[in-house]
Amino acid sequence: MQKFISVTALILGMTVASAAQAGAVRWGEDLRFVAETSIPKADGTGTVSLCHLVDFAKVLFVPVYTTVQGYALSNDGCTGNSFRKVTPEDFAVLQLSSLVPMTLPPIASANLTSLIWGHAWLVVGVLGLLFRAMRAVLGRSRCPRKSGAPDLLAIHSLVAMSQVAIADGRLDDAEVQQIAKILTRLTGKTYTPQQVMDMLSKLNPSPSDIEQVGQDLSDKDRQIVLEAALNIAVADGEIYPNEYAVVSDLAQRMRIGAGPFRSALVRISAHLQTVQAT
Secondary structure (H helix, E strand, O other): HHHHHHHHHHHOOOOOOEEEEEEEEEEEEEEEEEEEEEEEEEEOOEEEEEEEEEEEEEEEEEEEEEEEEEEEOOOOOOOOOEEEEEEHHHHHHHHOOOOOOOOOOOOOOOOHHHHHHHHHHHHHHHHHHHHHHHHHOOOOOOOOOOOOOOOOOOOOOOOHHHHHHHHHOOOOHHHHHHHHHHHHHHHHHHOOOHHHHHHHHHHOOOOHHHHOOOOOOOHHHHHHHHHHHHHOOOOOOOOHHHHHHHHHHHHHHHHOHHHHHHHHHHHHHHHHHHHOOO
């Protein structure tokens, strides 16, 4: 009975994650998906997700640091900002009750990949110093940037498309392929599905990142970002309310009016008709 009361208490009373922004810099608390649990939601519509509650700071979507506070429970797959903190004692009860995977460590911690990417600027700085030292020793000139490296437009477009894609659920393989094709068509650079997955893994975009989309881009590039998001929204022949809400919010944040919005829809419709006719 005591275990049941403890678990029930965890389900009730969600806290809201807070974040702040100054220009291209964002910081605060965020959620990172860890695993599904067997804990039912209070409204009986499914189960609660287990997340890492993290402190973070990002500059243009790139993490400056990410520190794991601990475990948390989320009703929306760790994609929103409502959560319930889980203490180590609570987590032990959940594991003993077989409500969370027994393979998870009792103390929340980031894996090596997340740790490295979560301190991206430190890693880049160390690599930069190492590169300069090697160049000084070997007398080589600066290596050119790889032609396949994603540019700012591609990053903004990818963040926008990923948030539209997950508006009705999780990102699947078909949507990743669509994103790769749309990025290639709109930016003029070739992006494979694997490149898209690698970029998503590194960026780990969250719904709150939509606030930064379009910043420091030209009007033309913001229009391309909007078209990228709209392409994903209408990819299956219709646009659902939750997808439209993301796209509409994106257009407002980028100050794209009704006229350009309709023009983008017309271009996308014409493209889809051309594709279907071939």
